[in-house]
Amino acid sequence: MKVNKNVIALREALGAQVVTLPEEFGERRVEDWSGLPGATPLAIIRPRTTEEVAEALAICSKHRQGVVTQGGLTGLVGGANLLGGEVALSLERMNRIVEIDEVSATMTVEAGAPLQVVQDAASAAGFYFPLDLGARGSCTIGGNLATNAGGNRVIKYGMMRDQVLGVEAVLASGEVVGGLSKMIKNNSGYDLRHLLIGSEGTLAVITRVVLRLRPKPTATATAWCGLPDFDAVTTLLTHSQAGLAPGVSAFEVMWAGYHDTVIGNLKNLRAPLADSHPFYVLLESVGTDPVRHGEAFEEFLGGMLEEGVVSDAAIASSEAHARDFWAIRDAPGEYQRFIPNHAAYDVSFSIAQVGDAAAQCEARLRARWPEATVMTYGHLGDGNIHVVVDVPGMGKHEHDDIDRVIYDVTREFEGSISAEHGIGVKKRYFLSQCRREADIDAMRAIKQALDPQGLLNPGKVF
Amino acid sequence: MKVNKNVIALREALGAQVVTLPEEFGERRVEDWSGLPGATPLAIIRPRTTEEVAEALAICSKHRQGVVTQGGLTGLVGGANLLGGEVALSLERMNRIVEIDEVSATMTVEAGAPLQVVQDAASAAGFYFPLDLGARGSCTIGGNLATNAGGNRVIKYGMMRDQVLGVEAVLASGEVVGGLSKMIKNNSGYDLRHLLIGSEGTLAVITRVVLRLRPKPTATATAWCGLPDFDAVTTLLTHSQAGLAPGVSAFEVMWAGYHDTVIGNLKNLRAPLADSHPFYVLLESVGTDPVRHGEAFEEFLGGMLEEGVVSDAAIASSEAHARDFWAIRDAPGEYQRFIPNHAAYDVSFSIAQVGDAAAQCEARLRARWPEATVMTYGHLGDGNIHVVVDVPGMGKHEHDDIDRVIYDVTREFEGSISAEHGIGVKKRYFLSQCRREADIDAMRAIKQALDPQGLLNPGKVF
Numbered sequence: 001m002k003v004n005k006n007v008i009a010l011r012e013a014l015g016a017q018v019v020t021l022p023e024e025f026g027e028r029r030v031e032d033w034s035g036l037p038g039a040t041p042l043a044i045i046r047p048r049t050t051e052e053v054a055e056a057l058a059i060c061s062k063h064r065q066g067v068v069t070q071g072g073l074t075g076l077v078g079g080a081n082l083l084g085g086e087v088a089l090s091l092e093r094m095n096r097i098v099e100i101d102e103v104s105a106t107m108t109v110e111a112g113a114p115l116q117v118v119q120d121a122a123s124a125a126g127f128y129f130p131l132d133l134g135a136r137g138s139c140t141i142g143g144n145l146a147t148n149a150g151g152n153r154v155i156k157y158g159m160m161r162d163q164v165l166g167v168e169a170v171l172a173s174g175e176v177v178g179g180l181s182k183m184i185k186n187n188s189g190y191d192l193r194h195l196l197i198g199s200e201g202t203l204a205v206i207t208r209v210v211l212r213l214r215p216k217p218t219a220t221a222t223a224w225c226g227l228p229d230f231d232a233v234t235t236l237l238t239h240s241q242a243g244l245a246p247g248v249s250a251f252e253v254m255w256a257g258y259h260d261t262v263i264g265n266l267k268n269l270r271a272p273l274a275d276s277h278p279f280y281v282l283l284e285s286v287g288t289d290p291v292r293h294g295e296a297f298e299e300f301l302g303g304m305l306e307e308g309v310v311s312d313a314a315i316a317s318s319e320a321h322a323r324d325f326w327a328i329r330d331a332p333g334e335y336q337r338f339i340p341n342h343a344a345y346d347v348s349f350s351i352a353q354v355g356d357a358a359a360q361c362e363a364r365l366r367a368r369w370p371e372a373t374v375m376t377y378g379h380l381g382d383g384n385i386h387v388v389v390d391v392p393g394m395g396k397h398e399h400d401d402i403d404r405v406i407y408d409v410t411r412e413f414e415g416s417i418s419a420e421h422g423i424g425v426k427k428r429y430f431l432s433q434c435r436r437e438a439d440i441d442a443m444r445a446i447k448q449a450l451d452p453q454g455l456l457n458p459g460k461v462f
Numbered sequence: 463m464k465v466n467k468n469v470i471a472l473r474e475a476l477g478a479q480v481v482t483l484p485e486e487f488g489e490r491r492v493e494d495w496s497g498l499p500g501a502t503p504l505a506i507i508r509p510r511t512t513e514e515v516a517e518a519l520a521i522c523s524k525h526r527q528g529v530v531t532q533g534g535l536t537g538l539v540g541g542a543n544l545l546g547g548e549v550a551l552s553l554e555r556m557n558r559i560v561e562i563d564e565v566s567a568t569m570t571v572e573a574g575a576p577l578q579v580v581q582d583a584a585s586a587a588g589f590y591f592p593l594d595l596g597a598r599g600s601c602t603i604g605g606n607l608a609t610n611a612g613g614n615r616v617i618k619y620g621m622m623r624d625q626v627l628g629v630e631a632v633l634a635s636g637e638v639v640g641g642l643s644k645m646i647k648n649n650s651g652y653d654l655r656h657l658l659i660g661s662e663g664t665l666a667v668i669t670r671v672v673l674r675l676r677p678k679p680t681a682t683a684t685a686w687c688g689l690p691d692f693d694a695v696t697t698l699l700t701h702s703q704a705g706l707a708p709g710v711s712a713f714e715v716m717w718a719g720y721h722d723t724v725i726g727n728l729k730n731l732r733a734p735l736a737d738s739h740p741f742y743v744l745l746e747s748v749g750t751d752p753v754r755h756g757e758a759f760e761e762f763l764g765g766m767l768e769e770g771v772v773s774d775a776a777i778a779s780s781e782a783h784a785r786d787f788w789a790i791r792d793a794p795g796e797y798q799r800f801i802p803n804h805a806a807y808d809v810s811f812s813i814a815q816v817g818d819a820a821a822q823c824e825a826r827l828r829a830r831w832p833e834a835t836v837m838t839y840g841h842l843g844d845g846n847i848h849v850v851v852d853v854p855g856m857g858k859h860e861h862d863d864i865d866r867v868i869y870d871v872t873r874e875f876e877g878s879i880s881a882e883h884g885i886g887v888k889k890r891y892f893l894s895q896c897r898r899e900a901d902i903d904a905m906r907a908i909k910q911a912l913d914p915q916g917l918l919n920p921g922k923v924f
Contacts, residue, residue: 182812
């Protein structure tokens with residue numbers, strides 16, 4: 001097999017240990033979790049240092065060679081898949097925890113460090129790293145930054161961009177920007193960090209970062225609530241944010257359709273409440289006072305039951321009990337077992353409009369497919385819901401039609417077509433549904449300014 | 463007086479009510495609080511709507527006319543001053559509160575709304591808008607965004623960028639980008655909002671924004687602490703963040719030199735503690751449990767006294783008492799009365815290095831000027847300190863020398879030359895002290911991409 005001349009140049013400069021060819025990396029997975037097809041890379045580059053990343057990109061720039069940066073390959077929109085003709089740049093060897101600064105409450109890591117490794121290292125040092133999502137074991141800090149990952153604890157701690165103080169990255173030219181700043185406040189010129197975060201590998205390769213650590217919560221209270229209508233759900237949200245002082249750390253809402261479908265299909269799940277309710281909320285609060293925290297939580301929920309905001313509730317009596325609640329919320333990890341062929345959406349709205357927008361989605365889907373399975377659930381405190389749909393005889397055509405229903409509603413309610421998953425390949429044709437033309441022009445101008453040859457993750461986002 | 467042809471074009475399009483000439487606006491202040499000189503604008507444009515801003519910028523773009531956007535003119539780095547030949551664009555007429563959405567906990571405002579008006583409107587609606595700084599009565603939301611303002615409550619609530627969900631802005635071309643999104647999560651393409659925030663009016667004119675509101679704290683506890691050394695200060699910080707669950711809302715540190723100078727010079731201030739200490743901390747915690755909050759705060763401080771972290775402390779017995787503590791921290795507003803001719807710095811470091819960096823600054827200043835007045839104080843939870851220096855016979859030459867001392871230390875400790883004030887004109891020659899050349903090149907490329915003619919706030923930041 002003839003080796004591409006750009007790959008030869010990369011291999012000569014960086015060595016065969018860093019630059020491996022298809023016959024060498026063999027059956028290795030090079031696609032993300034989206035199910036979208038991905039091409040085989042001309043080579044996989046696995047640098048060990050920022051300098052090697054810089055050298056690789058300088059060579060790619062010289063030879064006009066496209067590059068797709070890859071982390072844990074757990075994305076859901078094809079953002080790390082190859083379209084054909086690119087090399088892959090995997091950060092898997094840059095996975096070290098460089099330093100924990102206990103006074104500044106920071107952790108400096110290489111971008112290839114898996115999220116769970118970071119969480120565990122924070123915990124071992126007496127701190128807490130709050131970002132958490134189902135893919136924690138595989139996804140990497142660099143991927144979390146490229147997509148500005150969200151997850152379950154955003155309501156209290158924010159998204160990935162809120163966990164980062166310093167970002168070191170390499171531009172397409174091979175030049176290094178940013179650095180390992182531990183400063184919380186830094187208003188000296190444009191904030192490149194925030195521009196790179198969420199840009200899905202199209203503007204630079206993030207190599208090392210300084211993460212912000214938080215005090216470890218020492219008390220957790222968890223409840224499963226049944227509610228009569230969506231107004232009650234938003235009332236519970238407002239009251240819990242005002243009344244649970246140490247902070248609401250999760251507020252996960254599930255429509256009855258989600259609850260009944262997952263409980264009905266997954267034998268290991270049990271309904272926490274005896275009766276059926278139109279809405280369910282998994283409410284979690286963290287604090288640092290083991291004695292008073294649980295009491296205050298119970299008092300608060302008692303008040304909500306008395307006022308009729310909550311119809312019924314179960315408070316977790318143990319960690320295992322809380323895990324049973326979370327298993328219901330985490331059921332999407334088991335979709336393959338009972339709804340393998342579905343269409344899934346990650347949309348956001350203002351909190352006030354989530355109920356109406358979700359109702360519109362369901363009504364329009366049912367008007368066309370009365371037998372549809374529609375499961376709606378998500379992070380209400382962030383205005384972010386996931387909608388999962390299955391219709392009889394689902395094929396590409398039906399999938400496209402469902403796309404249109406959901407994204408039409410999203411546009412009408414001025415929502416976002418991607419709350420936390422990014423655009424990647426999967427949603428790029430819908431980008432104009434939630435961004436102005438002038439926004440997209442500005443994004444293109446910025447892309448052109450920082451990556452004039454269009455080498456970094458070509459064909460993504462736009 | 464001959465009227466500039468660009469001004470004639472603006473006045474023809476927008477009318478004499480919107481575009482006023484120097485002989486009409488007369489003695490109006492057009493400079494910020496930096497003390498740096500500012501030129502008189504060719505005209506002042508005072509649009510009433512986003513559309514008028516867009517029209518004004520489209521005309522300026524067509525005629526290659528430079529524009530300086532002005533808010534409350536309370537900046538400290540000359541960022542809103544004119545260099546000569548520009549028109550001023552004042553957002554003073556776009557000062558309305560457009561909407562408060564109580565369910566989504568958002569407030570939509572025009573960019574010219576003063577900070578205090580926003581704080582008061584939030585409070586009247588049962589919410590809290592946490593950004594707070596001394597200039598609250600005059601500074602505007604647009605200016606707060608242009609500089610990514612900080613202030614006293616960053617430790618709990620973050621900076622201005624953390625208070626904003628949607629930003630609508632007008633590019634130099636007159637095109638409108640962004641919008642009034644109320645979404646907390648939105649990962650659909652590059653985050654232009656975060657790029658514009660802190661760009662000091664050089665990339666776009668922010669016209670309207672959606673602010674995030676927080677639950678109103680209903681309990682506040684405040685203490686004034688004396689501490690033996692800087693290690694004790696960082697220990698108190700770490701322990702208070704871990705132990706005061708509802709949140710440390712202020713952690714203001716003052717070196718003895720600051721404390722003694724302001725108490726000695728301002729008759730209305732009284733030392734809260736009988737003895738002298740090397741360091742003082744104003745510690746504030748907010749919560750929602752009026753009964754338990756104060757008790758927990760006292761218990762926590764008792765522990766710190768027992769452990770010797772804190773040498774002595776006074777807990778505010780009333781709001782008036784707490785205001786007496788804050789008056790000592792707010793003394794910089796009175797500098798003109800006793801240290802009119804001083805050099806002031808706004809630098810940040812990792813929290814762990816603040817003590818050493820401050821000690822270095824003072825040592826180097828004293829080596830040269832044994833009689834210098836050096837006052838150091840700031841927001842330790844954010845790694846941000848202010849250093850104020852007066853030396854005998856202070857003139858421009860001495861001021862430049864003091865600049866060099868402070869910014870050399872900042873560079874050596876990898877700090878930032880601007881934690882919260884911005885770069886403006888005052889610090890642009892020092893930008894390379896804390897940003898890589900490749901960073902500045904990238905910033906220039908972005909500026910070129912979004913404002914190719916260099917019309918917005920020319921000569922600032924770079």
